[in-house]
Amino acid sequence: MMGTKLKVSSILFMLCASSWAFADQHDDIIWGVNVSPPFHIWQGEYEHEGFCDTLVDTFERELPALSQSTRKLPSRRITMLMRKNQHLCFPCLIKGSDYNKDFIFSDVTHAYPPHGVITTASNAQQLIKAFGEPLSFTALAQSNYRFAQPIERRYGELQPIVEDYLIPSDHFQEVSGEGAHMNLMAMIATGRIDYTLDYKMLMTYFQRTEGQTNPDFEPLVFIPIKENSDSVILGAVGCSNNQWGQHAINNMNRVIEQVKSDSDFRQSLDLWLGADRPRPEFNNRH
Structure with missing residues (x-):
């Protein structure tokens, strides 16, 4: 009986710890990032020069009053936790995709040429x-x-x-x-x-x-x-569909034009998507 109680207590502790790890830790934005170059680059010659790395850096510069942290996780785990309403934002999701319909999105940050x-x-x-x-x-x-x-x-x-x-x-x-x-x-x-x-x-x-x-x-x-051949794919930040996520998105949208016009972010997009990439600088906010 005592062993059962200890086992239950251990499970509850682990669940609480897991929830705490992704709950409100007084961070206004928690970025979930994965290893997927050239979105995020974690090693080698181009370390931290992925265009999604640069996007996160740009939001951090434009929102200095907000507390922001980053968690490195597999992409499947990021989206799973977001669907469970854990506090996370994925910096480079496809806006308008049925697969991502459970999340709330910022205004458009960039655009991709078609597959x-x-x-x-x-x-x-x-x-x-x-x-x-x-x-x-x-x-x-x-x-x-x-x-x-x-x-x-x-x-x-x-x-x-x-x-x-x-x-x-x-x-x-x-x-x-x-x-x-x-x-x-x-x-x-x-x-x-x-x-x-x-x-x-x-x-x-x-x-x-x-x-x-x-x-x-x-x-x-x-x-x-x-x-x-005529498609343009719109990228944006996606966050958990809860009050925390909406607050994070509202803050991002306040500075979205500064982010899109940031020279470092534009150069990173040019480096990986090409100078002839589609450009959402036409004030497409949706």
Whole structure:
């Protein structure tokens, strides 16, 4: 009986400790960040030079009166805790996505070019010949080329194609773990899979940090796809949908124009998304 009581007490203590770790610790903003370059970069030549790192730094400079802290967690755990109304904000979420509908969002902070196909240079020639340029992703998804994606990755308007044709197929694979995105790039570069669907900036980071130094890696190529050629993807800060989160978002929105015009933040976006990136400086606040 005593052992049972001790076990129950231990469980309650752990639950309380866990709740306390993410409860109101007098921090006005608690950033949940994950290892996913070039969003956040934790080591190497570009350490802390991810554009989401810079976004957090910019908010900290623009809101000096607020107490802010950062917690390094896997992205799945961040969103899980946010859905449980723990006090967290994710600095680079897609605004308007059905997958993120449980959260509350700041005004737009930046915009992404649309997803495209990332493959090897040799595969690119075959894919373009078979599926056109820009590629028909719908036709490609129904072919026998091997596709992989990071676990729980979502692709907005392209997600139905992934779910209808790729996920049920024998040539679909998911990659998990902290370095999933870069491991996926290496799998493509070594021919273990044929292609993935993602932002060009992931390929850019891989090429700058690993792709040019390993002789076993074939150069990668980004191919636009026709299904989303006119799309612009809007990024924003997402916070837990509770009173704390709303207060954090209200504070961020007070300085959102200063954040978007910050020279360090713009330079970081140019570095990874390219100087020809879509720009939300047109005062798109929604």
